[in-house]
Amino acid sequence: MLALRAYQVADARGLIKLDAMENPYPLPEVVRKAWAQRLAAVAVNRYPDPEAAALKAALRSAMDLPLGASLMLGNGSDELLQILISAVARPGATLVTPAPGFAMFGLIARAAGLRHETVDLTPEFALDADAMRAAIDAHRPALVIVAQPNNPTGNAFDAAALRAVVEAAPGLVVIDEAYYPFADADCRAWLDDYPHLLLLRTVSKLGLAGLRLGLLAGAPRWIEALEPLRLPYNINALTQAGAEVALSHYDAFAAQAAAIVAERRRLHEALAALPGLTVHPSQANFLLVRVPAGRAPALHAGLRDAGILVKLVDGSHPLVADCLRITVGSPEGNTAVITALGDLLGA
Numbered sequence: 001m002l003a004l005r006a007y008q009v010a011d012a013r014g015l016i017k018l019d020a021m022e023n024p025y026p027l028p029e030v031v032r033k034a035w036a037q038r039l040a041a042v043a044v045n046r047y048p049d050p051e052a053a054a055l056k057a058a059l060r061s062a063m064d065l066p067l068g069a070s071l072m073l074g075n076g077s078d079e080l081l082q083i084l085i086s087a088v089a090r091p092g093a094t095l096v097t098p099a100p101g102f103a104m105f106g107l108i109a110r111a112a113g114l115r116h117e118t119v120d121l122t123p124e125f126a127l128d129a130d131a132m133r134a135a136i137d138a139h140r141p142a143l144v145i146v147a148q149p150n151n152p153t154g155n156a157f158d159a160a161a162l163r164a165v166v167e168a169a170p171g172l173v174v175i176d177e178a179y180y181p182f183a184d185a186d187c188r189a190w191l192d193d194y195p196h197l198l199l200l201r202t203v204s205k206l207g208l209a210g211l212r213l214g215l216l217a218g219a220p221r222w223i224e225a226l227e228p229l230r231l232p233y234n235i236n237a238l239t240q241a242g243a244e245v246a247l248s249h250y251d252a253f254a255a256q257a258a259a260i261v262a263e264r265r266r267l268h269e270a271l272a273a274l275p276g277l278t279v280h281p282s283q284a285n286f287l288l289v290r291v292p293a294g295r296a297p298a299l300h301a302g303l304r305d306a307g308i309l310v311k312l313v314d315g316s317h318p319l320v321a322d323c324l325r326i327t328v329g330s331p332e333g334n335t336a337v338i339t340a341l342g343d344l345l346g347a
């Protein structure tokens with residue numbers, strides 16, 4: 001236990017925050033107004049609805065989730081990952097994920113004592129379906145988790161390769177669609193094809209990261225089996241009421257996501273035009289940018305000095321050596337990072 005390290009969150013005070021894939025836009029006005037009334041009326045002297053039934057109905061309708069799927073809600077999708085990983089963490093059990101991937105998969109597995117085997121993506125960040133199948137055959141994992149689109153690379157994997165992984169898995173498969181609001185396609189319909197598939201989503205990237213709300217959708221049998229690991233009141237009353245109201249204005253959040261996708265295009269083109277930068281294709285609300293060899297730590301520090309916080313992913317996995325991960329921010333934030341990187345690179 002003394003060897004465990006907590007997830008590191010950088011101090012962003014006073015900085016333009018482009019490190020954590022947050023939506024840069026303020027809460028839509030229509031939601032702000034509706035919240036004022038609704039949240040003031042929440043009976044916080046009472047425990048919240050342990051089933052969060054009204055919120056589940058709102059999520060189902062806003063995200064158009066398959067009727068046959070049951071839902072479990074979590075305090076962020078992080079909590080649902082913790083529940084899933086704790087559920088399968090038995091001696092001899094294994095988690096398989098592609099790498100590089102979302103850091104929490106490994107951190108939670110380690111804390112839960114679950115063996116974690118990673119399978120490298122190809123140098124182009126494609127899912128290596130053959131290598132994934134080989135790892136699945138070798139380890140017979142209790143759980144496979146794939147983020148689609150992937151963090152920190154930002155790309156969406158080829159659907160056929162992802163299906164091959166789902167079909168090869170002998171245990172549970174989780175497709176983590178944290179970045180679905182910015183992607184061209186999603187896997188909701190796959191739930192009807194694969195009873196061992198669970199879909200993980202969050203409202204964080206839509207613009208509600210502070211509420212802490214994620215959802216797991218899948219076959220009722222699996223959701224029921226996971227239910228004993230969920231603490232009864234894990235979704236607090238203010239989150240239940242606030243998210244329900246917000247989801248009734250889903251269009252306003254979808255419009256912000258569309259604005260982020262448009263800014264992603266502009267940021268991509270502008271960064272790709274700077275000397276020595278390679279910008280990887282993204283279906284998410286961030287860009288993975290490869291900088292000239294050996295310069296990532298200094299550029300990260302230089303951006304911080306210029307008042308901009310991005311994520312240094314160089315050093316986390318050999319495939320993302322020399323890389324920075326830059327969240328798509330507001331138009332002003334994006335212009336600031338383009339200008340600052342241009343200055344640092346002497347463009």
Ligand SMILES: Cc1ncc(COP(=O)(O)O)c(C=O)c1O
Pocket residue numbers: 020021075076077078079102147150151176178201202203204209213214
């Ligand atoms: C792939 C992936 N899954 C899950 C999460 C966590 O989401 P939440 O805010 O719902 O805990 C993130 C956050 O960055 C992520 O990148």
